[in-house]
Structures are given as structure tokens and as C-alpha cells.
Amino acid sequence: MIIxxxxxxxxSKFPEEEIPSLIKRAHDNGVTQLVTLATHLGDCAQNLTIxxxxxxxxxxVAIHPCDVIDSTDAFIPALRDFAKHEKCVAIGETGLDYFHPAPEGWTEQKYHQRQRDFLEQHFALAAELGKNIVIHTRDKKGTAxxxxxxxxYAKWADRVQAVFHCFLGPLENATRxxxxxxxxxxxxISTFKSANDCSKAAADAPIGSFMLETDSPYLAPAPHRGKRCEPAYLKKTAEHIAHLRNETIEELCNHTTQTTRKFYNI
Ligand SMILES: [Zn+2]
Structure with missing residues (x-):
């Protein structure tokens, strides 16, 4: 039982007609619950329908940092309507992406500022609705x-809990x-041989401090690396992390499931 x-x-990598079998394969592989994240106003309704x-x-539901340019400035009222739905369990995926270059006509400075403005507004909405938040951060190098x-986050941490998803390590960054x-x-990524910081962080992170995810359709684990990822593959990642941590798969699944249920209130 993993989430x-x-x-x-x-x-677009998951054709609509494949969704039932995709979810069934997840269940058949012990993935009992799934959280699907919207990335712009245009896909919130479809996520809610599933x-x-x-x-x-x-x-x-949220606007992904890579989608802030295509978004209207006044996105909050529409997002609020989606976020109030009882199956919407947090605000996300929002955050800051300094990895991808600024789109044409934008300086890096202005592009990043818009992402920070959006992140701030997402926090305000999360606080207003009493929901937690899912954050993406990515840099070319360093930790800006x-x-x-x-x-x-520090301004909202007394009201909203955040998960920094797809954590790459090292664990010192997580302490903050x-x-x-x-x-x-x-x-x-914790299963990739080249990702030492990440697998070491997964081995050492305290119980109750982390959850498991696929981020599918991206980031397939070995032996599917480079191909389309899907929720059923979470089992492979869980087996690998349990091994790294000297835990049984049941132990790992138990505590990560508890952490996830508490975070999303599900
Ligand atoms: Zn994602």
C-alpha cells in the first residue's frame, strides 16, 4: 500500500482512454491512492473530473512556474473555484523554476519575479482555504x-505546510x-546510479519527513528509465528506497502513507 x-x-502522454487502465495498473502494483496535479488553469477541470x-x-490545482507567462495576471478567482472542490487536497504545482531560460521577450529577472509573485499568491490562497501547498524548485546550479x-515560505509557514517535491538532495538542503x-x-531519481546526493538523502531522511511520488509521466525508474513513467512504477522506487534505508517495504510504505495522508488530509 503506497500513495x-x-x-x-x-x-498528453496519457491518452484519456488509457486513464482507467493506468489507474488499474497502479492499484494492481500496490499504489492505493494517487494525487494528480494541475499545472495551469486549462487542466484543472480535467484533473477534477478524474x-x-x-x-x-x-x-x-495551481499554475506551474513554467506556465506563469501564459497565465492571466488575475488567475486567483478561477483557481479558487477549482480549489474549493472537496477532491482538491492542496494547492500545487506552484514554485520557482530558474532552470529553464526566460521565454522570448522576457528577462530572467522579470520572469523569475513573476514566478515569485505567483508563488506568493498561491500561498495566500492556500492559507485562505486552509490547504497545504506543493512546491517545485529547480536551478541550473546552486540553490537560488x-x-x-x-x-x-517562511512568511506563511505558521499557516501552510509545504512539500518541496522531487527533492534531489543533499539532505542539508532539506534541513532548511x-x-x-x-x-x-x-x-x-533516487534509484539512478548517478544521483548520489538524492539516494543518500532518501536513505537518511527522518521518518515522517518525506513522501514518495512518480511525477509521472516524467522520471521513470530503472529498468524503464528514459521511457514514459506511470504511477504503477512507484513500487520500484519504493523497493529501492526501502533497501537504501534498511527498512522492509511494509515499513517504508506504512510511514510514507501516514505522512502523505496527513499532509493532504486524505
Ligand atoms: Zn510535477
Whole structure:
């Protein structure tokens, strides 16, 4: 029994007609619940429709940092309507992406500022609705996006809990998240031989501080690496992390499931 705490079922990589078998394969592989995250206003309704159709599927709604340019400035009223739905269990995926270059006509400075403005507004909405938040940070090198996201999180940490998803390590970076009461989550990157910081962080992270996720359709674990990922593959990541931690798969699943249920209130 594991929960895929972060996937994107409304991806063009998952044809609509495949959703029932995709969810069935997840269940057949011990993934009992799934959280599918929207990335812009245009896919919130579809995510909610899937969550309404399946008792085991929940959703989060937000504007992804890579989608802030295409979004209207006044996105909050529409997002609020989606977020009030009972199957919407958090605000996400929002955050800061300093990895991808600024789109044409935008300076990096302006692009990143818009992402920070959006992140701040997402926190305000989360606080208003009493929901937690799912944050993406990514840098070419260094930790500028994490540093900036933590500065914003610090202002809201007494009201909203954040998960910094797809955590890459090292664990020292997570201590700053934990200090604010936040969580991290691990993808299949923890199973990649080249990702030492990530697998070491997955081995050492305290019980109760982290969740498991696929981030599918991205980041397939070995032996599917480079191909389309899907929620059923979470089992492979869980087996790998349990091994790294010297835990049984049951122990790992038990505590990560508890952490995830508490975070999303499911
Ligand atoms: Zn994601």
C-alpha cells in the first residue's frame, strides 16, 4: 500500500482512454491512492473530473512556474473555484523554476519575479482555504530557487505546510525545509546510479519527513528509465528506497502513507 503523492494524469502522454487502465495498473502494483496535479488553469477541470470519477484519486490545482507567462495576471478567482472542490487536497504545482531560460521577450529577472509573485499568491490562497501547498524548485546550479522559495515560505509557514517535491538532495538542503515545518518527496531519481546526493538523502531522511511520488509521466525508474513513467512504477522506487534505508517495504510504505495522508488530509 503506497500513495503516489505527485503525478500528472492530465498529460498528453496519457491518452484519456488509457486513464482507467493506468489507474488499474497502479492499484494492481500496490499504489492505493494517487494525487494528480494541475499545472495551469486549462487542466484543472480535467484533473477534477478524474478525481471525481475515482474514489482513490485526489487532485491539486495551481499554475506551474513554467506556465506563469501564459497565465492571466488575475488567475486567483478561477483557481479558487477549482480549489474549493472537496477532491482538491492542496494547492500545487506552484514554485520557482530558474532552470529553464526566460521565454522570448522576457528577462530572467522579470520572469523569475513573476514566478515569485505567483508563488506568493498561491500561498495566500492556500492559507485562505486552509490547504497545504506543493512546491517545485529547480536551478541550473546552486540553490537560488530553493533559497527564494524558502524566503516566501517562511512568511506563511505558521499557516501552510509545504512539500518541496522531487527533492534531489543533499539532505542539508532539506534541513532548511524541515526547520519551517515542511516536507520533501522523492521520485525515481533516487534509484539512478548517478544521483548520489538524492539516494543518500532518501536513505537518511527522518521518518515522517518525506513522501514518495512518480511525477509521472516524467522520471521513470530503472529498468524503464528514459521511457514514459506511470504511477504503477512507484513500487520500484519504493523497493529501492526501502533497501537504501534498511527498512522492509511494509515499513517504508506504512510511514510514507501516514505522512502523505496527513499532509493532504486524505
Ligand atoms: Zn510535477
Amino acid at each position: 503516489d503523492s505527485h503525478c500528472h494524469l492530465v498529460s 478525481a471525481e470519477a475515482y474514489e482513490t484519486v485526489f487532485t491539486c 530557487s530553493l533559497d527564494d522559495a524558502l524566503l516566501i 525545509i524541515f526547520d519551517l515545518g515542511g516536507l520533501i518527496s522523492f521520485t525515481a
